[in-house]
Amino acid sequence: MYKLYSMQLSGNSYKVRLALALLDTHYEAIEVDILRGESRTPEFLAKNPSGQVPLLEVEEGRYLAESNAILWYVAGGTPLAPESVIDRAEALQWMFFEQHALEPNIGAAYFWLSLVKGGRDLQTHALEDWMERGYAALQVMENHLKTAHFFAADQLTVADIALYGYTHVADRCDFDLVTFPAIRAWLRRVEQVPGFVPMDWRPEAELDDAPGIAAGAE
Amino acid sequence: MYKLYSMQLSGNSYKVRLALALLDTHYEAIEVDILRGESRTPEFLAKNPSGQVPLLEVEEGRYLAESNAILWYVAGGTPLAPESVIDRAEALQWMFFEQHALEPNIGAAYFWLSLVKGGRDLQTHALEDWMERGYAALQVMENHLKTAHFFAADQLTVADIALYGYTHVADRCDFDLVTFPAIRAWLRRVEQVPGFVPMDWRPEAELDDAPGIAAGAE
Numbered sequence: 244m245y246k247l248y249s250m251q252l253s254g255n256s257y258k259v260r261l262a263l264a265l266l267d268t269h270y271e272a273i274e275v276d277i278l279r280g281e282s283r284t285p286e287f288l289a290k291n292p293s294g295q296v297p298l299l300e301v302e303e304g305r306y307l308a309e310s311n312a313i314l315w316y317v318a319g320g321t322p323l324a325p326e327s328v329i330d331r332a333e334a335l336q337w338m339f340f341e342q343h344a345l346e347p348n349i350g351a352a353y354f355w356l357s358l359v360k361g362g363r364d365l366q367t368h369a370l371e372d373w374m375e376r377g378y379a380a381l382q383v384m385e386n387h388l389k390t391a392h393f394f395a396a397d398q399l400t401v402a403d404i405a406l407y408g409y410t411h412v413a414d415r416c417d418f419d420l421v422t423f424p425a426i427r428a429w430l431r432r433v434e435q436v437p438g439f440v441p442m443d444w445r446p447e448a449e450l451d452d453a454p455g456i457a458a459g460a461e
Numbered sequence: 462m463y464k465l466y467s468m469q470l471s472g473n474s475y476k477v478r479l480a481l482a483l484l485d486t487h488y489e490a491i492e493v494d495i496l497r498g499e500s501r502t503p504e505f506l507a508k509n510p511s512g513q514v515p516l517l518e519v520e521e522g523r524y525l526a527e528s529n530a531i532l533w534y535v536a537g538g539t540p541l542a543p544e545s546v547i548d549r550a551e552a553l554q555w556m557f558f559e560q561h562a563l564e565p566n567i568g569a570a571y572f573w574l575s576l577v578k579g580g581r582d583l584q585t586h587a588l589e590d591w592m593e594r595g596y597a598a599l600q601v602m603e604n605h606l607k608t609a610h611f612f613a614a615d616q617l618t619v620a621d622i623a624l625y626g627y628t629h630v631a632d633r634c635d636f637d638l639v640t641f642p643a644i645r646a647w648l649r650r651v652e653q654v655p656g657f658v659p660m661d662w663r664p665e666a667e668l669d670d671a672p673g674i675a676a677g678a679e
Contacts, residue, residue, distance in 0.1 A: 292601050292604055292605075293558065293562070293601055301547065307547075307550055307551065307554060308554055308558075309553065309554040309557040309558060310557075311553065311557050312550050312551070312553035312554035312556075312557055313550070315546075315549065315550050315553055316546060316547065316549075316550035319546035319549075319550070320546070328533075328534060328537035328538070329519065329525075329534065331533065331534075331537075332525055332530050332531070332533050332534035332537075333525065333530070335527065335529065335530035335533055335553075336525060336526055336527040336530035338530075338557075339527040339528075339529050339530055339556075339557070339560055340511065340526075340527060342557055342560050342561050343560050343561065343564070343565065344511070346561070347561070347565070383510050383511055386510055387510075
């Protein structure tokens with residue numbers, strides 16, 4: 244069984260949890276609170292020198308980092324990971340786009356505006372750039388979705404999961420999707436896929452391990 | 462035959478040209494000077510809404526963007542593109558790392574310090590961040606290369622080509638590789654692979670189409 248080092252409210256971590264849920268793959272989730280420096284401890288850095296979550300232990304002592312690479316790994320051999328050379332390349336195109344055009348802008352805005360207390364004041368100087376570039380990325384996605392239901396291979400793939408991660412929290416960090424109807428329709432389309440789980444969903448295994456939390460949820 | 466929209470001095474474009482040379486794949490190279498706005502014309506934006514090179518025309522009117530996605534496409538079915546799920550995921554891990562940890566820092570420093578006239582003065586405020594994050598990325602690479610000859614699958618793959626693109630120009634934009642002996646040895650290793658071409662190499666087809674340039678080179 245996979246061990247996934249993940250932070251519940253991280254969009255990058257959520258991508259992997261969403262894929263595992265869609266694939267009905269069981270795993271052990273280990274919460275790493277990056278806001279408390281838990282991804283910068285010597286123990287964690289020994290597992291991932293980049294100090295980031297998500298991180299997947301694929302076998303005893305062997306770790307895979309980078310959310311989008313983990314998506315390809317856990318989805319390998321399933322319909323979520325297209326295998327034809329052109330479909331795979333088009334899915335990858337959108338996943339690299341996600342990492343340099345969407346995540347550094349909407350992901351950064353979400354982190355500082357939604358997760359970090361007082362983050363807005365700390366990042367005033369950067370916010371304008373994030374908004375401008377984030378909207379530009381959303382426009383590229385909107386244009387694609389005007390004539391396509393999904394991003395690659397005419398079906399839900401790891402590319403949609405990667406892009407869903409931060410697009411679905413855009414409205415929690417000042418982005419307004421009102422002028423992006425095709426994106427909003429695509430978000431609903433992803434949410435209707437059997438097995439879909441929202442970001443705040445936790446695997447049962449973890450709840451079993453933490454009866455206090457489960458009880459507290461009542 | 463592929464048509465590749467590329468800028469000679471762009472590290473992202475060079476990655477694709479290097480892969481095509483290693484694979485001995487012929488293609489038509491079309492120079493797009495982003496410094497003169499040639500990637501922002503309506504004609505180019507119709508091909509790639511992100512307005513970036515490299516861009517590969519894979520068939521009449523069908524375009525693939527994102528250097529690292531193009532690498533997987535052109536290398537599909539060759540030893541440069543590992544097919545086992547774990548080797549592929551580890552190659553992808555390094556390629557996503559390249560796009561968010563190396564390219565936005567060393568790539569940005571190279572662009573502004575080496576290509577744009579007066580760029581250093583324009584980017585004084587950003588340079589310190591680029592240097593700090595760029596060196597952190599180099600350290601992650603150095604640590605990996607202390608015990609490995611290449612980045613994934615124990616052989617040269619698209620991951621090495623992706624990382625070579627900007628690492629090999631680090632010394633043109635203030636980075637000093639003297640404390641990174643494993644990286645320097647790896648750079649030489651890549652350069653010794655049969656078929657290797659340096660960044661300023663141009664395919665013969667392009668020289669044939671531009672006799673003035675070929676003659677001028679004499």
